Amino acid sequence: xxxxxxxxxxxxxxxxxxxxxxxxxxxxxxxxxxxxxxxxxxxxxxxxxxxxxxxxxxxxxxxxxxxxxxxxxxxxxxxxxxxxxxxxxxxxxxxxxxxxxxxxxxxxxxxxxxxxxxxxxxxxxxxxxxxxxxxxxxxxxxxxxxx
Amino acid sequence: xxxxxxxxxxxxxxxxxxxxxxxxxxxxxxxxxxxxxxxxxxxxxxxxxxxxxxxxxxxxxxxxxxxxxxxxxxxxxxxxxxxxxxxxxxxxxxxxxxxxxxxxxxxxxxx
Numbered sequence: 001x002x003x004x005x006x007x008x009x010x011x012x013x014x015x016x017x018x019x020x021x022x023x024x025x026x027x028x029x030x031x032x033x034x035x036x037x038x039x040x041x042x043x044x045x046x047x048x049x050x051x052x053x054x055x056x057x058x059x060x061x062x063x064x065x066x067x068x069x070x071x072x073x074x075x076x077x078x079x080x081x082x083x084x085x086x087x088x089x090x091x092x093x094x095x096x097x098x099x100x101x102x103x104x105x106x107x108x109x110x111x112x113x114x115x116x117x118x119x120x121x122x123x124x125x126x127x128x129x130x131x132x133x134x135x136x137x138x139x140x141x142x143x144x145x146x147x
Numbered sequence: 148x149x150x151x152x153x154x155x156x157x158x159x160x161x162x163x164x165x166x167x168x169x170x171x172x173x174x175x176x177x178x179x180x181x182x183x184x185x186x187x188x189x190x191x192x193x194x195x196x197x198x199x200x201x202x203x204x205x206x207x208x209x210x211x212x213x214x215x216x217x218x219x220x221x222x223x224x225x226x227x228x229x230x231x232x233x234x235x236x237x238x239x240x241x242x243x244x245x246x247x248x249x250x251x252x253x254x255x256x257x258x
Binding site (some may be wrong): 013014017020035042046049052096099100101103105108 | 171
């Protein structure tokens with residue numbers, strides 16, 4: 001798939017289900033295994049939720065643009081917002097030993113994806129890019145089956 | 148998929164049967180259903196997740212809140228029937244051993 005799939009949703013939590021459904025359809029069409037697809041969908045959902053919470057901080061009518069690309073073994077998603085720019089050096093997962101509500105979204109993205117990067121080199125907002133090698137995930141799952 | 152919550156009371160126990168996706172949009176609804184249960188005479192609160200195929204960090208956060216409420220109020224708080232997708236999210240969050248997790252609602256109510 002050389003042509004990226006683009007989807008823009010308003011910054012309203014009620015549209016997170018829509019972006020999950022679209023991505024599920026896309027991953028199904030590429031025969032991505034269910035457990036891998038579930039994890040990729042979680043990462044995209046968490047990234048969009050972070051935009052709603054931290055970039056737009058309330059308004060539900062601001063744009064969140066998602067671009068999905070599957071090329072060879074690489075799944076790439078880019079999430080673009082036009083809200084408050086994130087402070088990249090302050091984005092870090094919380095200590096998992098400290099059991100408390102919240103703060104797990106960044107941990108999920110870092111744990112599941114091979115690469116997570118934020119770019120604020122623009123007039124407004126942030127571009128988040130996440131990449132996952134699908135073949136690595138497949139090989140890993142097959143290896144587990146043999147054990 | 149919208150979130151549906153049903154309460155099933157039996158003696159000192161109450162089961163919250165959750166159906167649908169738990170995400171940033173729907174987790175406040177689950178929080179609103181759980182919070183009052185820690186202020187009455189229920190000794191055991193079971194959350195039946197057999198009808199939940201998707202949960203995100205906001206849903207996990209609500210259940211962690213429930214766990215904290217249970218510690219403060221001396222209620223028992225248990226999770227039952229996690230679907231594979233939900234269980235995977237708990238594992239990534241390293242929370243599977245933090246909660247009392249049972250394979251079925253019946254086991255959670257019996258032990």
